[in-house]
Amino acid sequence: MTRATPPPAASVAKCDSGQIGFLGALSGPFAVVGHEQATWAKLALDMFDKANGTHFTLKQGDTQLNPKLALKVGATFAANKTLLATIGPAGSQEVMALGKLFTQQALPAVISSATSVTLSDGAYPTFSRVVASDAVQGRSDAQFMLDKLHPSKVLIVDDGEPYSATITAAAAKALKAAGVQVLRKSVNQTVTDFTSLVTSIPTDTNVVFLPWQLAGKAEQFAQQLENQNVNAKLVGSDLLDSAQFTMAGAYVSSFARDIHGLPGTAPVIAAYNAAYGKKWSLFGPPTYVAAQVIATAYKAACADGKATRAELLQAIRAVRLPRSILGIPVSFDKHGEMPSARFYVSQIQANGKHKLVW
Numbered sequence: 001m002t003r004a005t006p007p008p009a010a011s012v013a014k015c016d017s018g019q020i021g022f023l024g025a026l027s028g029p030f031a032v033v034g035h036e037q038a039t040w041a042k043l044a045l046d047m048f049d050k051a052n053g054t055h056f057t058l059k060q061g062d063t064q065l066n067p068k069l070a071l072k073v074g075a076t077f078a079a080n081k082t083l084l085a086t087i088g089p090a091g092s093q094e095v096m097a098l099g100k101l102f103t104q105q106a107l108p109a110v111i112s113s114a115t116s117v118t119l120s121d122g123a124y125p126t127f128s129r130v131v132a133s134d135a136v137q138g139r140s141d142a143q144f145m146l147d148k149l150h151p152s153k154v155l156i157v158d159d160g161e162p163y164s165a166t167i168t169a170a171a172a173k174a175l176k177a178a179g180v181q182v183l184r185k186s187v188n189q190t191v192t193d194f195t196s197l198v199t200s201i202p203t204d205t206n207v208v209f210l211p212w213q214l215a216g217k218a219e220q221f222a223q224q225l226e227n228q229n230v231n232a233k234l235v236g237s238d239l240l241d242s243a244q245f246t247m248a249g250a251y252v253s254s255f256a257r258d259i260h261g262l263p264g265t266a267p268v269i270a271a272y273n274a275a276y277g278k279k280w281s282l283f284g285p286p287t288y289v290a291a292q293v294i295a296t297a298y299k300a301a302c303a304d305g306k307a308t309r310a311e312l313l314q315a316i317r318a319v320r321l322p323r324s325i326l327g328i329p330v331s332f333d334k335h336g337e338m339p340s341a342r343f344y345v346s347q348i349q350a351n352g353k354h355k356l357v358w
Helices: 009-015 031-052 067-079 092-104 134-149 162-177 195-199 215-227 266-276 284-304 309-318
Strands: 019-024 057-062 109-111 127-129 153-158 181-186 207-210 233-236 251-254 344-348 354-356
Touching: 009 284, 019 031, 019 067, 019 284, 031 057, 031 266, 031 284, 057 067, 067 092, 092 109, 092 127, 109 284, 134 162, 134 207, 134 233, 134 251, 134 344, 153 162, 162 181, 195 215, 207 215, 215 233, 284 309
Parallel strands: 019 057, 109 127, 153 181, 153 207, 207 233, 233 251
Antiparallel strands: 251 344, 344 354
16 A cells, blocks of 8 residues: 655645734724734734644734725735635624625634624635624523523513624523513614613513613613612623623623633633733633634644645634633534534622623
8 A cells, every 4th residue: 555655844834834814903993802802813823833833923904893894804815815714803794794705715714703693504604603693692691591580571672783683582582482471672772761661661570681782871771770779680792791881780691701710721811911911801712712723723734735725614614622711612513603602691790890600
């Protein structure tokens, strides 16, 4: 039997010295999040290179979380044939803007914060993601209510937008299936006075659920609940996990959790804090994992001394990490979704900090 000749070491080294793209908001109103995601991605590549003898670097593109700009910058990435994969973009609208182009150009991307259900079921076949969808969020939020709050009647107030409608539908279905009475109301994002809405809440309502996008509006609503002595527990979706929403005692969900104290995270956290500072949020660690996935796949694809976008997409979908800094294993289904991904719930404390409760 004739054995294939292994590629020269120099050939392999050249292959696994490539650039990995990053699309994020590096300027504009969301730059804090974008820089956090970029630095966590860079840390992941630095640590992977050190552990594996590879030489991957990050090629950054600034999208400002703007779909039109994301399309422009993403087009330059797609046209760069030496760029075999990218992390991001960060927002669901940006992913949708780039979906067809990346499909046409066969450019794999791993996303770490876009949660729209529209991205599920293979709509954009070169995309994979390490966070769960908004449909999962709705089911998760409902399960939290059932497990921890034990409600008999829940009022869900949507804000009329697709994000809110998706979460509302999933949560309502799960709650009703468990025998909980679900009331539904809708309010426009432009409303600032919620007095009549709050007054109409039945006194036997146990939980009020706000799958809203505007944290400042939710803060106004929560204050009016308190002013009118409504005793129902308040639960918000992940976009209320914000410095603008501060109501002590309220609960908010998130697509990631605080990684402090999870197995294997201490050296990663120490390395990040030393290089970039201790001020970071939940957006960074998933981006670390996205970069880790691409680097792992890239190294595997380079085993024969060369790699293509098609090989890298196949290798990304084949990645299996028994443990990640997110506290869950990493693998992907045929549509690029991560079956282990879930949402978490924290309670806002009197000091403003968030305590993980589910």
